[in-house]
Amino acid sequence: MAERILEAAGVLKTFPGVRALDHVSLTFGPGEVHAIAGENGAGKSTLVKVLSGVCRPDAGVLRYQGLRLNLTGPLDAQRIGITAVHQATNLVPQMSIARNLFLGQEPRSRLGLIDLARMHAEAEEIVSGYGLRVDVRRPLRSLPAGARQLVALARASATGARVVIMDEPTSALEPPEIRTLFETVTALRAQGRSIIYVSHRLEELYEICDLVSVLRDGKVVHTGPLAGLDRSRLVSLMLGRSPVRAPAPAPTGVPAGPGDPPLLQAIGLTRKHVLADVSIALREGEVLGLGGLLGAGRTETAKAIAGALPLDSGQVTVAGTPLRRSITGAIRAGVSMLPENRRTEGIVPALSIRDNIALAALPRLSRFGVVSNTRIDRVVETFMRRLRIKAVSPRQRVSELSGGNQQKVLLARWLAMHPRVLLLDEPTRGVDIGTKAEVQDLLDELAVDGLAVLLISSDLDELVDGCDRVVVLRDGAIVTELSGSEITEDGIISAMTSARSDG
Structure with missing residues (x-):
């Protein structure tokens, strides 16, 4: 059996109304870059959170170097050798670049005080290896987004972690910075570390990754080498479709x-x-x-x-x-827009169906600044009937409706604007x-x-x-x-x- 550094066995994670991970089993070995691919909602982010200790699985087992894990948080994961570089860097913008690099592991003098001179010297040596020519005493927030991402990667590499999880690491990087990142990944692989690489950019996966696991609806639907796996086949696995047979027309x-x-x-x-x-x-x-x-x-x-x-x-x-x-x-x-995430960008859970529908159209339903309840009721009744919204009454809280009916309420809101x-x-x-x-x-x-x-x-x-x-x-x-x-x-x-x- 091939050596394993990190293993997830039968991991299950549910959120209200959603099974984010459905008995996921994966292994990650030394000296390999393992891609995690999948569409939005496939479970990639939840898997990263479980592996890095951000959230705990409801069932299943995590093992690190053969020993069962019970992670209580990200710091717990970092202490044993699992670190994550997230799309939104989890560093401290107000602190200096050097302090961020050594956060929790600052070099100390014989008296137990932080050895600033040594920390700054070592920090300069680390960041220079990533093509950054900066004063490491500056606050991290003073750097552009791409440079902050490289600092986060430098920190993950400098900790000596055996497992480095990279979640959309190139989202804010310029081409030269991406090349630096790839060189770092290659070096980490040569050191025998295990890299878990999450990206929606297929070119990156094929350039830097050895293996790929595809998640769909919280389940692992494929694991295997990337070499020899056709791109169309990979996309088909992500979408749950048959492979394509013909090229598309030109743009x-x-x-x-x-x-x-x-x-x-x-x-x-x-x-x-x-x-x-x-x-x-x-x-x-x-x-x-x-x-x-x-x-x-x-x-x-x-x-x-x-x-x-x-x-x-x-x-x-x-x-x-x-x-x-x-x-x-x-x-x-x-021009009206129905957003993708109705829970965070759409409905107001504490309000009624009536108020949610009328929310955007209130200026149109008022005269001289006075809202006409009669006009609101007429509009709400019209769209509840037209969209067949199933509810006890327009006064029912929208949070009590099914997801489909919440979506209809949002659609009714924007149709009431007569776009x-x-x-x-x-x-x-x-x-x-x-x-x-x-x-x-x-x-x-x-x-x-x-x-x-x-x-x-x-x-x-x-x-x-x-x-x-x-x-x-x-x-x-x-x-x-x-x-x-x-x-x-x-x-x-x-x-x-x-x-x-x-x-």
Whole structure:
């Protein structure tokens, strides 16, 4: 049996209404870089938290070098040799770079005091190995995001941990910094350490990783060498689909479809590390799908259009009029967005169904600053009936509803604004089959009524069956636009794994 440093056996972790990890069993050996891949909600983040001691499993066993673990927190994990480098660095911004590097392990003098001179000298030597030429006495917060990420990696390496978990480590790095990180990973592998590498960037996995485990719906659906595993096959495993058989068409940029001129145009949307010159057009009565893997830039594109994501450059127009870059400006122009996470960005749990639906439309339902309860009740009744929201009464707390009905309440809120453009981010995620069908039927009705709909979905059937066109993004840029008979599962998956054209 191959040597194991860290092992998870039958790990189960549940949260209210969600089984995040479903009897996950994985082993991590010395001198290997083991990728963890999967779409949003697959269980990757929860697995990282369990392995690094952030949260405890409900069932199952963790073993480190053959001994059973009972981690009580991240410090517990670090003491025995397991450390994690998170996407959001878990260091102390107010402290100096040197103090962050040696946090909890500061060099001491004979009197037991912190030896500042030695700490600063050793810190300078460490960071210089990562290409950082900085004063280590400066606060960590004074560094740009990429440099802070490298400091976090330097700390993880300097602790001598045998297991280093990297969770989206390149999210804020520039190409030279990414190269430094890869060189560090290679060095750690040569030292016999075990690297667990989580990233949505497939190029990184194929460049730096030896093995890959794919999670889907909290379960391990594949573990094996990356060499020889076709990219399309990997994506198919992540999505739960059959491998693709044909390449997708080349990217076409802003579509020039038939009919009336675009109602909404997004031109050259750009934000460093997030979006790269994204341009789309959307017409009245059209459902435009956005496809792509986690981190492709779908949600960010929608948020940029809705004024919720600051941009470095680019413009959005509605009916030829430029939008103000704010949520309020977008709403006034008739652009509404249903967010992906209804619990944190959507519903107000303590309020009633009635109040949640009326929340955004209150200015429209008042006269001279006085809210008309009669008008609110009429609007709420209309949309509860139209969306078939199942509840005891409009006064029932929205938190008492099922997930599907909460999603309908959110949709009702934005429809009550009578938008011209509706941006929907995973509108059927986490809802039952019946509710999903109802939402899809409603989208068809809205399009017939002339509403322009932008649909983000990880459900390929939803994109294939419900969209007039599908734009596929990868690494924050458009790689392909599909229309008509081109919209197939094979075409979308192939586009997700294709190289982006710069032309």
